[in-house]
Structures are given as C-alpha cells and as structure tokens.
Amino acid sequence: MANTKKIPLRKCAATGGMFPKKEMIRIVRPKEGDVSVDLTGKKSGRGTYVSKSEEAVETARRNRSIEGQLGTAIPDQVYDDLLHAIRREALK
Template identity: 40%
Template sequence: MGKIPQRMCIACRQMKDKRELVRCRVTPDGKVEVDPTGKKSGRGAYICRNAECVAKARKYNMLAKALNAEVGDELYDELENNG
C-alpha cells in the first residue's frame, strides 16, 4: 500500500492528500504563482481544490501571510479555475 504524502491546507488547516491540494510557490523574483506540478523550487503553500478554501484564503489574504509575499487577486482567480 503506497503512502500518499499529506500536506496542510493554509485555509482550513486540515491535512489532506497532496493530490487534493494545489501548491502555490514564491518565484525567485518574489511573486506567487500556482505550481501545478508541485515540484518547483521555492517556498510553497498548499490549498484545497475547493471554492470554500479559495474564498476564505482570498478574504483573509491567507496565502500572502503563509508565504510572506504579495498575492494578487489573479492568483485566487486562477485557483478558482483550477478547482
């Protein structure tokens, strides 16, 4: 039985299978982007692929706090579309 790595969603703070989450990462120039592969280098944070968590993170700017970087509305739009 293969063990699926678990990560914590920054919005609901529950541990989930990595594949149920989307990774966002800080690029070398300090921007935040969605990392669909989950494999790019840089500081990363995970969020559930569901509208509630994306809406909550947007409302409280949780990704920016988790990554200590600026996060624009476009990123949240992208996450909503990825969900």
C-alpha cells in the first residue's frame, strides 16, 4: 500500500467548494474581536476560509458569507487585505 498523505480540505465561505488548505486564505476572529487575514493559518480564534481568487473574495463581500461564518461584521479593510494577498501571490 502506497504511503499517500491525506491532503486537508477546507470549504470556501464564498463558493462552497472544497479545496486543499494550501489553496485557501484564512480569515480569523479572535476572542478580542478584530477580524483579520491569517496568512499563516495558525492564529487562534474562530476561522473561515476563502479561495485564493479575486472572484471568490468579491462573492464573499457581496453575499456577506464571511460575516455569517464568523458571526460579526467584516470591515472593508479585511476584503482589501485578502485581494492584496491574492495579487501579491500571483506575482510570485
């Protein structure tokens, strides 16, 4: 039997699709409350994931799906940070 490592999948808050964790960006709401983009995926708090595509981020913004997942209002700055992170990674 081959040694196949299981790839962790996460559900995109915007599209509902299942993707490998490495293809997602995490948004986290710690107990203190300030929602932020978690590029490391290791910050503590309630988290949700969105696909690394501008379309998914815009869909999440329109549908307020991240707000529903985290149970709080999401500032525009968080969406801007997501788009910036996606664009920066596309340049690599």
